Amino acid sequence: MKNIFKFLLVVLVSVPLGLQAQTTCSDQLKMRKPMAPYRYNTASKSAMCQTGRKYEFVLPITKGMDYRIQFFASTVFNNNIDVKIIDMSTGEVVVNVPGKLDNDEPKSPQQTALQEYMDLKKNRFVHPFFDFTPVSSTSLKIMLDVKEVEIPKEQVQEYTYDDYDYEQPRQQAQQPTQEEGFAVPLEKLKGCISVYIIDRETEEDSF
Amino acid sequence: MKIKATPICAIVAASALMFQSCAGDSNNQNNQQQQQDQQQTQTSQTNENNFYLIPSPEDLFAFTKDKSLQFVPGLINPVENIDKYIDVKSKELNFGTYTADMAYCAAFEKSLESYKEFTVVHQLSDAIGIGNVFTPALENRLKSLTDNRDSLKQMASDIYLNIQTFLDSKNRSKTMTLISTGGWLEFLYIVVNSVDKFEADNPTIQRIADQKIIFDNLMLRLEQQQADPSIKSTIADLTPLKAAFDELTVEKNQTSSSTSNSGAIKVGGGMKIKMTENNFNKIKETITSVRNNITINNVK
Numbered sequence: 001m002k003n004i005f006k007f008l009l010v011v012l013v014s015v016p017l018g019l020q021a022q023t024t025c026s027d028q029l030k031m032r033k034p035m036a037p038y039r040y041n042t043a044s045k046s047a048m049c050q051t052g053r054k055y056e057f058v059l060p061i062t063k064g065m066d067y068r069i070q071f072f073a074s075t076v077f078n079n080n081i082d083v084k085i086i087d088m089s090t091g092e093v094v095v096n097v098p099g100k101l102d103n104d105e106p107k108s109p110q111q112t113a114l115q116e117y118m119d120l121k122k123n124r125f126v127h128p129f130f131d132f133t134p135v136s137s138t139s140l141k142i143m144l145d146v147k148e149v150e151i152p153k154e155q156v157q158e159y160t161y162d163d164y165d166y167e168q169p170r171q172q173a174q175q176p177t178q179e180e181g182f183a184v185p186l187e188k189l190k191g192c193i194s195v196y197i198i199d200r201e202t203e204e205d206s207f
Numbered sequence: 208m209k210i211k212a213t214p215i216c217a218i219v220a221a222s223a224l225m226f227q228s229c230a231g232d233s234n235n236q237n238n239q240q241q242q243q244d245q246q247q248t249q250t251s252q253t254n255e256n257n258f259y260l261i262p263s264p265e266d267l268f269a270f271t272k273d274k275s276l277q278f279v280p281g282l283i284n285p286v287e288n289i290d291k292y293i294d295v296k297s298k299e300l301n302f303g304t305y306t307a308d309m310a311y312c313a314a315f316e317k318s319l320e321s322y323k324e325f326t327v328v329h330q331l332s333d334a335i336g337i338g339n340v341f342t343p344a345l346e347n348r349l350k351s352l353t354d355n356r357d358s359l360k361q362m363a364s365d366i367y368l369n370i371q372t373f374l375d376s377k378n379r380s381k382t383m384t385l386i387s388t389g390g391w392l393e394f395l396y397i398v399v400n401s402v403d404k405f406e407a408d409n410p411t412i413q414r415i416a417d418q419k420i421i422f423d424n425l426m427l428r429l430e431q432q433q434a435d436p437s438i439k440s441t442i443a444d445l446t447p448l449k450a451a452f453d454e455l456t457v458e459k460n461q462t463s464s465s466t467s468n469s470g471a472i473k474v475g476g477g478m479k480i481k482m483t484e485n486n487f488n489k490i491k492e493t494i495t496s497v498r499n500n501i502t503i504n505n506v507k
Contacts, residue, residue, distance in 0.1 A: 024372060024376040026368075026372040026375040027372060029368065029372075030368060030372060040364060040368070042263035042265060043262045045258050047258060053256060054256060055256045055257070055258070056257045057258045058257070058258070058260060058424055060260070060261075060420045060421045060424055061475070062262075062414070064270060065269070066471060087474040087475065087477065089474065089475045089476065089478040090462065090464065090474075090476065090477030090478075091477070092477070094472050095472070109470070110470070130472070131469070131470055131471035131472065132471060132472050132474050133472070133473050134473075134474050134475035135475050135476045136476065136478065136479050137417035137420055137475060137480070138475035139420055139424065140474065195260075
């Protein structure tokens, strides 16, 4: 009887472990459903990223479509991700925002890349988004600068149970040994960053 | 009560492995392919933090909604060709071509043809170890579809996302790149061969010229993974097409971005890709040759 109990315990523990091993960053894209008239754009990408590194996503965009780009990141990054978007036809930086504001709440959709802002008309928090209308087909270069993260020690435990964090961040988050209350730099944390793209046919709009 | 840790740990590990392998592929060929891909991913260190995004065939064919093109069934890769795909490279590239054919049928609201293409894609998916993506629920959903463009497109888009997710979970980026390559080549082949004659002001002609942007992205992605022999030989297969696209002229404009009333940023004003009749004919001839070599598996 004891053996059966042990076996069941083992199976109950191992099932989630086995299933979690199958989870990927791409699964995060599946969770999001665009609101009509927008449709999911299959060039969307979710990738495992690491603090202290820079990433580039090159996205071809076509005349005749409007594109909306949003960024989502694992909470392990604490929204510390600077975002730049370059119009490759001109080389011009058309978006240059931090992931979050240090001491204030964002007031508009384009003020930060990751921190939600309060939409007073809709009376709810809205995730930032960036809309693009290509007058000719071009590419957008999306540059993400994932900053090193410092987390107060008392919050470390919370981060270790982040749904989006996988094996490595969990192991590394247990390493800090500084005194309680001090900010603990967690180097080389890993998590998913999604470049979520939706599109719709271009509407006539006055520029 | 004393509990011996070693056997329990062994059972935990074995169970975890069991669940992993259940969710994965079952045959040895697929596992070997997976290992090969994983090794490839590890060895490819060049610009590993750069991602060159390629639209799926569903997104590429979206423009046909304006009915500017006619559906030409003869342009689709014949189902019988499937027997010619013996090596992994040809299977993966042509999985892409059939996926594009499915998207083409869906874009023109041909549910019966879409279902036929789905069957071929499903058949080939088993051969490249991604059969798990095609669940019975997905098959039933497709059977119940009507000739509705949006639901067909949504279906094709969902399949593509499932494939992406599955390959991502298996670290098979090389496979995804070859599928994307095959899909894009088939799209270009179909569109170019749907245009009877060159007219400079035809929006479809400009759309073909604009494919240079996607092609450049595709080549960068292939070059990123060229340590893999299949990718390297695919780059060689595409060399004539690269030469044809390189002949297009890019007209630069002094324009800066602006923002619309709705807050959308207007981009792309800085350049326009120009295509002459000679360019068009060369691209048509080259893409037809490159695509046909891939679909009849006449490549190295």
